[in-house]
Amino acid sequence: EKSKSSFFSKLTKAVAGKSKVDDEVLDNLEEVLVSSDVGVDTTLKIIDRIEERVAKDKYLGTDELNKILREEIAGLLSETNSGEETEYTVPANKKPYVLMVVGVNGVGKTTTIGKLAYQFNKKGLKVVLGAADTFRAAAIDQLQVWADRVGVPIVKQNMGSDPASVAYDTLKSGVAQDADVIIIDTAGRLHNKVNLMKELTKVKKVMQKVIDDAPHDVLLVLDGSTGQNAFEQAKQFTAATEVTTLAVTKLDGTAKGGVVIGISDQFQIPVKYIGVGEGIEDLQVFNKYEFVDSFFKK
Amino acid sequence: MFNNLSEKLDKALHVLKGHGSITEVNVAETLKEVRRALLDADVNFKIAKDFTKRVKEKAIGQNVLTTLQPGQLMVKIVKDELTELMGGDAAGINLSGKPTIILMSGLQGSGKTTFSGKLANYLKNKKTKKPLLVACDVYRPAAIDQLHVVGDQINVEVYSDKGNNDPVAIAQAGIAHAKQHGHNVVIIDTAGRLAVDEAMMTEIANIHKAIEPQETLFVVDSMTGQDAVNTAKAFNDILNFDGVILTKLDGDTRGGAAISIKSVVNKPIKFIGTGEKMEAIDVFYPSRMADRILGMGDVVSLVERA
Numbered sequence: 355e356k357s358k359s360s361f362f363s364k365l366t367k368a369v370a371g372k373s374k375v376d377d378e379v380l381d382n383l384e385e386v387l388v389s390s391d392v393g394v395d396t397t398l399k400i401i402d403r404i405e406e407r408v409a410k411d412k413y414l415g416t417d418e419l420n421k422i423l424r425e426e427i428a429g430l431l432s433e434t435n436s437g438e439e440t441e442y443t444v445p446a447n448k449k450p451y452v453l454m455v456v457g458v459n460g461v462g463k464t465t466t467i468g469k470l471a472y473q474f475n476k477k478g479l480k481v482v483l484g485a486a487d488t489f490r491a492a493a494i495d496q497l498q499v500w501a502d503r504v505g506v507p508i509v510k511q512n513m514g515s516d517p518a519s520v521a522y523d524t525l526k527s528g529v530a531q532d533a534d535v536i537i538i539d540t541a542g543r544l545h546n547k548v549n550l551m552k553e554l555t556k557v558k559k560v561m562q563k564v565i566d567d568a569p570h571d572v573l574l575v576l577d578g579s580t581g582q583n584a585f586e587q588a589k590q591f592t593a594a595t596e597v598t599t600l601a602v603t604k605l606d607g608t609a610k611g612g613v614v615i616g617i618s619d620q621f622q623i624p625v626k627y628i629g630v631g632e633g634i635e636d637l638q639v640f641n642k643y644e645f646v647d648s649f650f651k652k
Numbered sequence: 653m654f655n656n657l658s659e660k661l662d663k664a665l666h667v668l669k670g671h672g673s674i675t676e677v678n679v680a681e682t683l684k685e686v687r688r689a690l691l692d693a694d695v696n697f698k699i700a701k702d703f704t705k706r707v708k709e710k711a712i713g714q715n716v717l718t719t720l721q722p723g724q725l726m727v728k729i730v731k732d733e734l735t736e737l738m739g740g741d742a743a744g745i746n747l748s749g750k751p752t753i754i755l756m757s758g759l760q761g762s763g764k765t766t767f768s769g770k771l772a773n774y775l776k777n778k779k780t781k782k783p784l785l786v787a788c789d790v791y792r793p794a795a796i797d798q799l800h801v802v803g804d805q806i807n808v809e810v811y812s813d814k815g816n817n818d819p820v821a822i823a824q825a826g827i828a829h830a831k832q833h834g835h836n837v838v839i840i841d842t843a844g845r846l847a848v849d850e851a852m853m854t855e856i857a858n859i860h861k862a863i864e865p866q867e868t869l870f871v872v873d874s875m876t877g878q879d880a881v882n883t884a885k886a887f888n889d890i891l892n893f894d895g896v897i898l899t900k901l902d903g904d905t906r907g908g909a910a911i912s913i914k915s916v917v918n919k920p921i922k923f924i925g926t927g928e929k930m931e932a933i934d935v936f937y938p939s940r941m942a943d944r945i946l947g948m949g950d951v952v953s954l955v956e957r958a
């Protein structure tokens with residue numbers, strides 16, 4: 355909080371009554387943004403916007419400046435991020451609602467699935483999990499532990515079996531059980547591995563044999579401490595699976611996750627969830643203003 | 653993407669040719685490109701700033717009249733500086749203990765468990781050691797099972813105690829087991845933890861104190877961004893670790909975190925992880941990493957791998 359207020363007061367002092375923001379302030383702003391992993395391109399974009407606004411609306415006070423900064427940065431987040439959502443919802447007209455979770459290794463896919471299952475289950479929705487990570491050591495056991503914790507059924511096969519076949523079975527079983535939500539876990543994979551990305555496309559396609567428009571949501575999980583590589587992740591996973599939603603994990607640490615601003619801006623994919631711990635309740639619905647504010651906190 | 657920076661520098665320095673040597677004024681644009689390349693590669697903001705300052709000092713006064721491509725000259729200066737920053741020789745692992753105790757540490761999902769297996773496999777095959785893996789992650793769902801699967805894959809024994817939730821006691825019991833059964837290396841896998849999690853940091857400090865490892869390794873995901881410095885510093889403050897492991901370098905990240913960490917804790921990067929399989933481990937070469945960070949491709953490694 356201390357560094358937040360000192361940043362804003364410094365910014366205000368240098369900007370108040372001027373029609374141009376001086377270089378020192380912009381340098382400070384640049385440091386805050388780049389250090390939050392916002393990236394050089396997006397940072398320059400934000401700085402341009404601030405300069406424009408300051409040139410237009412002269413004589414700014416702290417509150418206004420604070421507001422402009424938040425607005426301009428939040429404005430880059432995909433428009434579908436209203437910033438006001440607080441609910442874990444699924445559309446009522448899609449039953450079962452199928453969610454496929456993808457991402458590079460170790461970002462928090464399986465954990466996020468456990469937390470989401472808990473949230474949906476708590477709302478009275480019937481959830482079925484599909485263990486389509488058949489590759490990583492003990493990945494199925496890990497999802498099983500989460501399924502037991504939440505108290506929801508899981509569909510699985512042996513390690514090393516075809517992930518597409520697990521996804522298919524899960525959808526069949528979900529339909530038969532009259533499930534509301536089906537969540538498919540997939541193995542972590544680096545986006546530059548062509549064959550593994552093809553496999554993911556196949557997993558997705560196979561689901562359509564059971565439910566035409568499945569998966570209804572492809573959730574890309576990004577580790578909040580990832581730097582600029584997250585851009586390439588978003589790009590390649592979108593190419594392979596048409597990602598519709600982002601989740602950013604591990605924001606309970608010191609990493610800021612700023613790279614999602616540029617990603618959301620460029621790919622128009624909304625950030626929906628943030629992970630803030632390893633516990634079952636440590637998932638929150640993304641709030642863009644709180645997110646932006648966190649850059650200015652120590 | 654490869655040679656991108658070198659091209660840009662050539663362009664930026666084109667104007668220099670008529671000037672004979674690099675001066676404060678004419679190098680400014682070039683340094684901006686260097687800084688930009690470093691930031692795009694996730695080198696820490698402050699470190700990138702200091703770094704360009706040092707490069708500037710080295711570059712000023714250098715004669716460019718005789719060089720056909722001034723960009724290449726700058727790339728060389730930048731690359732040499734980067735390589736030096738990341739440490740000269742590939743650092744080995746200290747295997748002097750009886751048994752040698754190796755403690756893994758790092759954030760969640762960085763690759764500790766996988767690397768524990770890779771290292772055990774490497775020591776077994778390349779150094780004819782008899783390693784024991786010890787499962788001290790009592791938190792993550794199925795963490796113990798995961799280490800057992802890994803151990804089975806490489807035919808290395810795994811010590812675990814599912815009923816016990818005290819990692820210090822498990823580590824000690826594991827070491828006792830190793831002594832009894834003639835293992836000469838003990839690799840302790842621990843739970844992932846955030847540097848801001850005081851209880852968990854105290855826990856690993858306690859493990860460290862109780863077992864006095866010859867090697868404490870900090871495992872970090874090479875895709876890490878600006879936060880790498882904070883985390884590395886916090887872990888080093890608590891553990892005074894001996895070396896760094898950079899994982900997931902089989903991806904296309906530039907891996908600027910390597911420089912950030914090295915600058916902040918000044919500990920050698922000992923190994924890299926280049927895949928999910930147990931064989932995907934390699935020693936670290938600073939100059940290849942410098943090429944990679946500058947976007948010049950990890951050509952040498954790729955050639956050797958093929």
Ligand SMILES: Nc1nc2c(ncn2[C@@H]2O[C@H](COP(=O)(O)OP(=O)(O)OP(=O)(O)O)[C@@H](O)[C@H]2O)c(=O)[nH]1
Nearest residue numbers: 459460461462463464465542604629630631760761
């Ligand atoms: N602190 C913190 N840790 C998290 C969070 N989300 C996940 N983790 C931890 O990160 C590690 C990796 O999580 P997983 O859910 O296994 O990640 P994954 O993407 O499924 O990994 P792979 O399947 O191996 O690719 C585990 O130790 C989790 O407990 C979070 O929001 N905060």
Ligand SMILES: Nc1nc2c(ncn2[C@@H]2O[C@H](COP(=O)(O)OP(=O)(O)OP(=O)(O)O)[C@@H](O)[C@H]2O)c(=O)[nH]1
Nearest residue numbers: 459460760761762763764765766844900925926927
């Ligand atoms: N592509 C690739 N994947 C890796 C590498 N090292 C580890 N992984 C993967 O990264 C994910 C996380 O690895 P783990 O070994 O479980 O990481 P960890 O640090 O033990 O995780 P926690 O115990 O949850 O903190 C898994 O999917 C691994 O297969 C690597 O060098 N390359």
Ligand SMILES: [Mg+2]
Nearest residue numbers: 463464487493
């Ligand atoms: Mg997983």
Ligand SMILES: [Mg+2]
Nearest residue numbers: 764765789795
């Ligand atoms: Mg582990």
